Amino acid sequence: DGGITQSPKYLFRKEGQNVTLSCEQNLNHDAMYWYRQDPGQGLRLIYYSQIVNDFQKGDIAEGYSVSREKKESFPLTVTSAQKNPTAFYLCASSMSTGGFGELFFGEGSRLTVL
Amino acid sequence: QQQVKQSPQSLIVQKGGISIINCAYENTAFDYFPWYQQFPGKGPALLIAIRPDVSEKKEGRFTISFNKSAKQFSLHIMDSQPGDSATYFCAASDQDFGNEKLTFGTGTRLTIIP
Numbered sequence: 001d002g003g004i005t006q007s008p009k010y011l012f013r014k015e016g017q018n019v020t021l022s023c024e025q026n027l028n029h030d031a032m033y034w035y036r037q038d039p040g041q042g043l044r045l046i047y048y049s050q051i052v053n054d055f056q057k058g059d060i061a062e063g064y065s066v067s068r069e070k071k072e073s074f075p076l077t078v079t080s081a082q083k084n085p086t087a088f089y090l091c092a093s094s095m096s097t098g099g100f101g102e103l104f105f106g107e108g109s110r111l112t113v114l
Numbered sequence: 115q116q117q118v119k120q121s122p123q124s125l126i127v128q129k130g131g132i133s134i135i136n137c138a139y140e141n142t143a144f145d146y147f148p149w150y151q152q153f154p155g156k157g158p159a160l161l162i163a164i165r166p167d168v169s170e171k172k173e174g175r176f177t178i179s180f181n182k183s184a185k186q187f188s189l190h191i192m193d194s195q196p197g198d199s200a201t202y203f204c205a206a207s208d209q210d211f212g213n214e215k216l217t218f219g220t221g222t223r224l225t226i227i228p
Binding site: 004031033040041042043044045048050056058090092094096100101102103104105106107108 | 120123146148150155156157158159160163165203209212213214216218219220221
């Protein structure tokens with residue numbers, strides 16, 4: 001089955017530690033995205049990538065980093081510089097960023113910083 | 115920051131009733147309005163979408179109504195069922211930028227009671 005796989009589903013970390021969330025897709029999509037979901041705030045775009053080895057900041061990129069070394073993979077690192085990292089993180093992909101392309105989401109990773 | 119305002123934050127409807135969720139936007143350049151449905155512990159999935167060249171789009175029990183002059187659009191769920199209980203997000207973007215500028219509403223938690 002084609003889809004987006006995020007891991008881990010749940011993650012606990014101590015304050016000050018960097019954390020990397022995995023996102024893999026087998027849909028052969030060019031574009032991939034990372035969103036953060038907080039209660040009452042909807043989905044906010046962290047980073048997106050249109051092609052391999054290229055990515056752009058979204059609306060709330062501070063304290064996060066990404067890489068796109070392979071078309072299938074778009075890992076997100078939550079760094080110690082992120083002031084409020086506890087959240088639900090969603091990875092998504094689409095055929096491209098432009099036009100009216102449907103976003104396909106993974107099941108999310110819930111990060112709790114203690 | 116461009117906004118999409120969504121209401122209500124939560125909604126309880128009896129089985130068989132009509133569920134109505136409203137969204138309003140500010141940017142007149144928006145020309146793509148999708149709705150995403152999210153079940154607990156899952157990522158959102160595209161439910162239905164509309165472009166402003168039509169005032170209404172219907173897919174099964176789900177209908178989007180669009181009022182361009184008022185800059186408002188709404189989701190109507192007819193004959194609401196317990197399986198419709200989920201969080202619904204409206205969103206908006208424009209074709210020039212597509213998903214990289216997709217702005218989400220804050221979400222509506224819908225509960226259908228027997």
